[in-house]
Amino acid sequence: MNPTIDLLRNHRSIRKYKEVALSEEHIEAIITSAQMASTSSNVQAYSIIGVTDPELKRELAQLSGNQAYIEQCGLFLVICADLHKLKEATEHHEQTFHQNTESFIVGTVDAALAAQNAAIAAESLGYGICYIGGIRNKPQEVCEVLALPELVYPVFGMCVGVPDQEPSYRPRLPLQAVYHSNTYQADKVAEGVQQYDEAMYEYYKERTGGKTLTTWSKGIADKYAKPGRAHILPFLEARGFQLK
Ligand SMILES: Cc1cc2nc3c(=O)[nH]c(=O)nc-3n(C[C@H](O)[C@H](O)[C@H](O)COP(=O)(O)O)c2cc1C
Missing domain, CATH: 3.40.109.10 (NADH Oxidase)
Known part of the structure; x- marks a missing residue:
């Protein structure tokens, strides 16, 4: 651009x-x-x-x-x-x-x-x-x-x-989980996190040769436990x- x-x-x-x-x-x-x-x-x-x-x-x-x-x-x-x-x-x-x-x-x-x-x-x-x-x-x-x-x-x-x-590159959350047009849309965030979990599962799996099988939200859950x-x-x- x-x-x-x-x-x-x-x-x-x-x-x-x-x-x-x-x-x-x-x-x-x-x-x-x-x-x-x-x-x-x-x-x-x-x-x-x-x-x-x-x-x-x-x-x-x-x-x-x-x-x-x-x-x-x-x-x-x-x-x-x-x-x-x-x-x-x-x-x-x-x-x-x-x-x-x-x-x-x-x-x-x-x-x-x-x-x-x-x-x-x-x-x-x-x-x-x-x-x-x-x-x-x-x-x-x-x-x-x-x-x-x-x-x-x-x-x-x-x-x-x-x-x-x-x-x-480390993938980021989908745009909809970060950017809201005019008012906060919690359901879009939840959807975006689910999509991101799927993408990050593949990312971790590939980066670690199959050793790490986890998602972004599980990482967050463990960190904030x-x-x-x-x-x-x-x-x-x-x-x-x-x-x-
Ligand atoms: C405030 C802050 C603290 C961070 N602390 C560490 C750290 O102590 N060690 C480390 O290896 N990375 C650290 N990072 C890097 C993040 O892990 C990294 O930015 C994030 O996972 C996204 O990956 P990327 O920067 O490669 O896109 C930190 C990032 C930020 C913004």
């Missing part, structure tokens, strides 16, 4: 990289592209730590559930929600900084939007990327390793590097976030 849409539709996460560093020029292009993402009221409530030091990458890989591609990739970004800089700006004017769940959402959304711009910029330069939610497995330790101040938390990491694999990362709320409170 056009090169931007082609690029977006060509995405797949890369989990094997050549150990090649990114040039400063490319890092700057990726981060300045991230910065031009829309941001709530221009607050820019995020910070990005670019990790290239092999020892730091090794530590972060371990803290994220031993995901080896964090060590291999040329650049590991840790994308953080950052209310610290907003508090500093407020206090500079001798006013009191007020925060709540809304400001937490603002920081998290700003971080995600900037990250996705970084991902697209990196892919447009021929790099592969993989988001790393595993960075929230041991978030307090990650904060210490990266010297993050209070009111800054790592939302996720992102590997960026020269791909050393060509994985297949127990609470995920229950340590996150106490962690955020200890970082100074007030979720009220």
Whole structure:
């Protein structure tokens, strides 16, 4: 359709990289592209730590559930929600900084939007990327390793590097399970999920040579049968976030 849409539709996460560093020029292009993402009221409530030091990458890989591609990739970004800089700006004017769940959402959304711009910029330069939610497995330790101040938390990491694999595309839910014209149509979603289950059964079967025989909804059922990362709320409170 056009090169931007082609690029977006060509995405797949890369989990094997050549150990090649990114040039400063490319890092700057990726981060300045991230910065031009829309941001709530221009607050820019995020910070990005670019990790290239092999020892730091090794530590972060371990803290994220031993995901080896964090060590291999040329650049590991840790994308953080950052209310610290907003508090500093407020206090500079001798006013009191007020925060709540809304400001937490603002920081998290700003971080995600900037990250996705970084991902697209990196892919447009021929790099592969993989988001790393595993960075929230041991978030307090990650904060210490990266010297993050209070009111800054790592939302996720992102590997960026020269791909050393060509994985297949992961199919997505049918359009009708995601996009609604004017009002939400729950029955269309249910139908779409059923179709997707059939497609994903075949996808998993093919990708694993017949070893994995499951569906998308079963994966969701297993994932949500127990609470995920229950340590996150106490962690955020200890970082100074007030979720009220
Ligand atoms: C916020 C977020 C966290 C993720 N965390 C991980 C992770 O820790 N490890 C990993 O291998 N993939 C991770 N992924 C990648 C997803 O598994 C992947 O995007 C999804 O399965 C769709 O596949 P695709 O990106 O290849 O199209 C994450 C993706 C997102 C958006």
